[in-house]
Amino acid sequence: MVKFNIAADEPGRRVFLLGNHAIARGALEAGVRVAAAYPGTPSSEILQAIAGVAEKLGIHAEWSVNEKVALEVAIGASYAGARALAAMKHVGVNVALDALATLAYTGVKGGLVLVSADDPGMHSSQNEQDNRLLARFAKIPCLEPYDAQSAKDYTKFAFEVSEKLQTPVMLRTTTRVSHAKGDVTLGELPDYGKRRFGFQKDARRYVCVPAHSRALHPALNRRLSEIERYASKSELNRMQFGGEKGIITAGVARNYVHEAVQTLGAEVSLLELGITHPLPRELIRRFLSGVEEVLVVEELEPFIEEQVRALCGGIAVRGKDLLPREGELTPELVEHAVARFLGVEYSPPPRRSARLELPPRPPVLCPGCSHRALFYALKKVTKRKIYAGDIGCYTLGALEPLKAMDTCLCMGSGLSQAQGFYHAGVEEAVVALIGDSTFLHAGLTALLNAAYNGAEVLVIILDNRTTAMTGHQPHPGTGVTATGEESFAVDFVALARALGASYVAKVRPNDFEATLRVLEEALSRRGLRVVVAEEPCALLGRKLGLWKTPPEVVEERCEGYLCSACRACLRIGCPAVGWDRGRARIIEELCTGCGLCVAVCPNEAILEVEDDS
Amino acid sequence: MIANLLIAGVGGQGIILLSDVLGNAAISSGLSVRGSETHGMAQRGGSVVAHVRIGRVRSPLIPRGRADYLLALEPLEALRYLDYLGERCHAVVSTSPVPPASVHAKVAGYPDVQALLAELSEYAEVYPVEARELAKRAGSVLTANTVMLGALSALPGFPLSARVLRDSIASRVPPKTLDMNLRAFNLGRRAVKG
Numbered sequence: 001m002v003k004f005n006i007a008a009d010e011p012g013r014r015v016f017l018l019g020n021h022a023i024a025r026g027a028l029e030a031g032v033r034v035a036a037a038y039p040g041t042p043s044s045e046i047l048q049a050i051a052g053v054a055e056k057l058g059i060h061a062e063w064s065v066n067e068k069v070a071l072e073v074a075i076g077a078s079y080a081g082a083r084a085l086a087a088m089k090h091v092g093v094n095v096a097l098d099a100l101a102t103l104a105y106t107g108v109k110g111g112l113v114l115v116s117a118d119d120p121g122m123h124s125s126q127n128e129q130d131n132r133l134l135a136r137f138a139k140i141p142c143l144e145p146y147d148a149q150s151a152k153d154y155t156k157f158a159f160e161v162s163e164k165l166q167t168p169v170m171l172r173t174t175t176r177v178s179h180a181k182g183d184v185t186l187g188e189l190p191d192y193g194k195r196r197f198g199f200q201k202d203a204r205r206y207v208c209v210p211a212h213s214r215a216l217h218p219a220l221n222r223r224l225s226e227i228e229r230y231a232s233k234s235e236l237n238r239m240q241f242g243g244e245k246g247i248i249t250a251g252v253a254r255n256y257v258h259e260a261v262q263t264l265g266a267e268v269s270l271l272e273l274g275i276t277h278p279l280p281r282e283l284i285r286r287f288l289s290g291v292e293e294v295l296v297v298e299e300l301e302p303f304i305e306e307q308v309r310a311l312c313g314g315i316a317v318r319g320k321d322l323l324p325r326e327g328e329l330t331p332e333l334v335e336h337a338v339a340r341f342l343g344v345e346y347s348p349p350p351r352r353s354a355r356l357e358l359p360p361r362p363p364v365l366c367p368g369c370s371h372r373a374l375f376y377a378l379k380k381v382t383k384r385k386i387y388a389g390d391i392g393c394y395t396l397g398a399l400e401p402l403k404a405m406d407t408c409l410c411m412g413s414g415l416s417q418a419q420g421f422y423h424a425g426v427e428e429a430v431v432a433l434i435g436d437s438t439f440l441h442a443g444l445t446a447l448l449n450a451a452y453n454g455a456e457v458l459v460i461i462l463d464n465r466t467t468a469m470t471g472h473q474p475h476p477g478t479g480v481t482a483t484g485e486e487s488f489a490v491d492f493v494a495l496a497r498a499l500g501a502s503y504v505a506k507v508r509p510n511d512f513e514a515t516l517r518v519l520e521e522a523l524s525r526r527g528l529r530v531v532v533a534e535e536p537c538a539l540l541g542r543k544l545g546l547w548k549t550p551p552e553v554v555e556e557r558c559e560g561y562l563c564s565a566c567r568a569c570l571r572i573g574c575p576a577v578g579w580d581r582g583r584a585r586i587i588e589e590l591c592t593g594c595g596l597c598v599a600v601c602p603n604e605a606i607l608e609v610e611d612d613s
Numbered sequence: 614m615i616a617n618l619l620i621a622g623v624g625g626q627g628i629i630l631l632s633d634v635l636g637n638a639a640i641s642s643g644l645s646v647r648g649s650e651t652h653g654m655a656q657r658g659g660s661v662v663a664h665v666r667i668g669r670v671r672s673p674l675i676p677r678g679r680a681d682y683l684l685a686l687e688p689l690e691a692l693r694y695l696d697y698l699g700e701r702c703h704a705v706v707s708t709s710p711v712p713p714a715s716v717h718a719k720v721a722g723y724p725d726v727q728a729l730l731a732e733l734s735e736y737a738e739v740y741p742v743e744a745r746e747l748a749k750r751a752g753s754v755l756t757a758n759t760v761m762l763g764a765l766s767a768l769p770g771f772p773l774s775a776r777v778l779r780d781s782i783a784s785r786v787p788p789k790t791l792d793m794n795l796r797a798f799n800l801g802r803r804a805v806k807g
Contacts, residue, residue: 180673181647182648183647254671259670331675350696356729358693358724359712359716363658364657
């Protein structure tokens with residue numbers, strides 16, 4: 001939620017901003033006209049913030065169905081001369097890569113900025129790929145902000161440089177930039193008055209057939225050299241000589257290096273890179289000529305380090321020998337590495353852990369989450385099954401006690417993997433589990449493939465009417481756009497039929513008995529089957545007034561001698577069901593009244609309570 | 614002056630709101646501020662931590678062993694970040710447990726709250742706060758985070774004044790909950806000041 005008006009026309013004012021909100025503000029200061037994104041942590045707040053002021057400023061802001069579409073929407077706008085932004089998490093760039101890999105050939109017209117929000121340490125991701133490598137692969141410049149202020153300033157600069165050099169620009173952030181906060185001094189907003197944009201046809205540039213691309217590629221390589229010369233002169237890179245030992249750093253690590261040098265009271269030369277692709281080799285050569293040994297401090301891959309090594313001319317280059325190649329850097333990791341590099345005495349702060357045994361608290365499905373009911377029903381239907389899973393809140397179903405997910409690789413892949421399991425001839429029934437937003441993102445073509453190629457699997461679309469995990473963004477199944485306007489809403493049942501499913505049913509998971517029946521029926525059939533399990537996300541349900549009065553535990557029925565305190569209610573793994581003095585206890589402030597514990601209790605010891613209203 | 618504050622709790626307890634209120638209050642006081650927080654998957658009922666650093670700093674993360682203040686919205690969570698506590702750390706800790714699912718399922722037991730506080734006091738000056746009770750008294754258990762903010766504001770040397778924090782609360786919470794939140798803030802403040 002942005003409380004501060006991101007479009008406030010108050011240049012010079014200092015505000016406390018999330019990195020992603022600072023990026024949104026930078027895009028506004030650059031006069032962005034079209035912004036498109038698919039939600040994904042840690043990138044989601046960028047488009048959310050722009051969408052909040054889009055109508056007022058005359059910006060088109062959209063949640064696209066996936067990252068490839070988002071980037072392509074931005075490309076079209078840019079070809080027409082408008083400044084355009086596409087935002088996504090690091091793995092989202094993989095989805096957009098098909099477009100990105102050729103985009104640098106055509107170049108852009110209006111400034112085009114692709115925000116790639118990387119997630120070192122995998123706070124909320126399946127991998128921790130370093131997208132600077134993708135910037136290099138796609139032959140586009142990569143800018144790396146290091147705090148909220150630079151996130152805003154670099155975004156604005158990225159649009160300018162993109163337009164000036166006619167190249168798409170990657171603004172690469174990490175979790176500790178996107179989800180860090182800091183004080184930001186606002187700049188001016190441009191005049192957002194009406195402006196017409198037009199596309200100037202130029203087949204040799206925009207139509208990438210072999211004959212054209214053969215000419216575009218050498219031109220692109222020449223442009224990259226030009227960009228590199230530009231980068232060597234850019235103020236985004238800062239060089240300061242202060243000692244015989246030098247440190248080269250970029251991104252959030254710049255902050256850790258500054259603090260480490262200060263804490264250790266060391267004298268070093270420092271080269272901070274704001275542009276990490278193409279690497280400003282001329283600048284680096286100058287830096288290397290003034291130092292005797294150099295340490296490269298960067299998160300994840302030795303991206304800068306390996307290139308510096310190729311330029312070093314015999315100077316010792318340290319880096320990943322002192323710092324990990326995986327996970328996030330931390331202030332103390334950097335302090336330790338800098339101390340070892342400088343040969344300074346250093347004792348790391350002691351590691352302490354509590355003597356008391358602390359029960360773990362991993363993320364869990366929320367109380368009242370309908371995924372829980374669906375998973376539990378699936379487990380009750382006895383047949384042996386393989387669950388090909390996917391990415392979303394429902395991935396949490398992989399954990400104890402539900403364990404209803406056997407694979408999770410990337411968006412949409414469960415649905416296709418299920419087909420591979422089937423064609424490999426596994427004995428188990430194959431069930432693909434996919435969320436509503438994920439299905440629209442990457443499941444449609446996979447479902448069509450199953451129908452066409454005869455994969456007899458059961459597909460369950462977990463439709464909670466929102467993109468829940470990333471903060472409740474709307475999608476084409478919800479009938480609402482990013483800016484809150486009513487729009488077309490796709491019908492999952494009709495869609496599944498159109499794509500070739502032979503059996504399609506819809507259930508409400510909170511109607512547990514009906515769900516069991518439908519799942520049994522679906523599993524007893526052959527062919528491609530689709531079950532749409534529709535129930536609004538419990539967090540949405542609260543806003544929609546769907547929460548009911550928590551049920552009551554009938555104490556005398558939940559006692560040892562009657563039912564041997566079976567604890568069936570605990571096997572659903574609901575945070576709102578506890579166990580207290582030998583019987584079930586409903587934790588009222590967490591309970592949404594979904595009724596799953598009522599449904600699973602074999603002794604009718606948990607009873608629904610009539611709503612007063 | 615640098616004040617490093619670590620906020621620990623459970624996803625959904627309103628930690629992001631607290632870091633917003635503190636950050637805005639710092640800016641109103643003419644101070645620099647940085648911080649870092651948890652979004653996305655980790656939030657879903659999991660352990661959540663936020664860093665807030667007031668003063669001229671660069672890193673959004675508090676270095677290990679350098680937190681001056683700990684604000685724990687849950688007693689068990691207060692013990693997870695002992696690594697971060699600096700010498701002379703002051704800790705305001707809610708004494709109202711939120712048992713994790715692993716406790717319900719009997720995978721693990723919830724430690725005794727007094728034992729938790731006792732162990733924490735080996736590393737920090739501990740100020741226990743009955744956040745849940747005080748929040749109820751203010752009007753809603755949902756104001757427990759504001760109770761704890763009030764308690765934090767009363768700690769010795771805390772760099773942000775109660776007045777600035779109250780203004781910052783006013784600009785961040787829904788208007789119809791403002792009175793309730795200010796009551797909660799004051800109750801928390803009194804719980805520490807006595």
